[in-house]
Amino acid sequence: MLKLFFWLLLIANGVLFAVNRGYLGATASERHEPKRMAQQLQPETLTILPPNSEKLVTPARAAEQAATAEADKSAKPASDAPAASAPAPQADAKTEPKAEVKADLKAEAKPAPKGETIACTEIGNFNTVEARKFEAQLTSLHLPAKAVPRSVQEAGSHMVYIPPQDGKDGADRKAAELRRLGIQDFYVIPESQTNPALRWAISLGVFKTEEAAKAYIGQLIPQGVRSARIMARNVTSTRQAYQWRGIDAATKASLDSLKAKFPNQEMRSCTG
Template identity: 40%
Template sequence: MKWLFWLLLAVNAGLFALGRGYLGSFHADAHEPERLAKQLNSDKISLLPAATATAAATAGASAVAAKPAPKPLEVFVCTEVGNFAPADARRFESALEALELGERQSRRNVPGQDISSYIVYIPPQANKEAADKKANELKQLGVSNFFIMSDSTTMRWAISLGVFKQETGAQTLLASLVKQGVHSARVGPRYSNGKLQAFQFRDLDRATRNRLEQIRAKFPEQEMRSCR
């Protein structure tokens, strides 16, 4: 039994020495003095209270949210300049080369302002079938001198009843047609084919439109406007 007594005594002595720190500490920082010494400004490190840390994070998020969103790019869908006589149109088009607009640039012919004749007509119908139906109605009323206008863009599916140099001749025919029961016919002027041209520009940003305005300013008689 003596050996058991001495064994217990040795264990107790060891625990006593460990508790007093005579055998060193098993904490990680006590066994890594070199790593602690290498830390930069370790004496200046401090822990923030939980409330302070939360407030700082909230302030940072608010600063990000408060940053203004970028403005959308301003785009002009369609801008038109004109109307140009042939010589001025060539000079204007030459000046436009610096803008390098490619397919975004086009031009169109502008109708002349001089009346060349007067037409007696029935306004455009919805489609070919409707125009044919209206033509059959004219035949039933005894009207045979007419034709359906299928090629014109503005008068497509209208029905021409006669063209006159003077308005009086057109008005005389209209009165005769009304007596026959044709009540949808009317008289309208026809204009001479114009030689003027207008230029159209699509999807221009503000900077490019300003450059276009500078070019147009060299032709003060010309107007810049939105496409009709």
């Protein structure tokens, strides 16, 4: 047994020696990398590139764009299908009744409504100096409607009163009626009044302006007093007012702007 083991070990050493010497062909060392590098064809044409090199990124982008274009081409037939069915509503639109079209044409053919016309507007009361200034600025506006001047008697005060009725007895009955209505602030004008039209009349108050007097009458009417009147007292001077009749909205706007330059004056409606 030992002899067999000896001879096997001797044979193995002999084979190993023959391989290392190359008696059996190329050695293992000749087949390693240095030998292979010597056997390369045109190794100078090879270049080692870094990971972020543009030469590596550009082909990748080109491949990505090609893939995107291919996906768009495959999606295009699906988007063309709804477009092919789009003309269908046009055919339905052609079947609309002609009567509706004619009605729309008639509605468009109707003329635009005319602007609202204001019957009568008045601005005043001006003294002589203010009237000249107002007329100068009015002329510069070149309004289509002509102003009509009129004289206005300016009163120092306005009295709200109930006219006399059957002398003293009528005044007493009216005074009792006012008390029942809850009105206590009044004055019975005696027979000694110099103005005969006011004897046994009942004064309900004296106001500086006519507008204030009208406002007070508006408060008396809901309480049941419907016979009250307004009388101007202490007429002091004659003033100038201007009237315009049948004016449109544009003219009214111009007059509003002009009146704003005279804040002490009043703009009011008047009878047409």
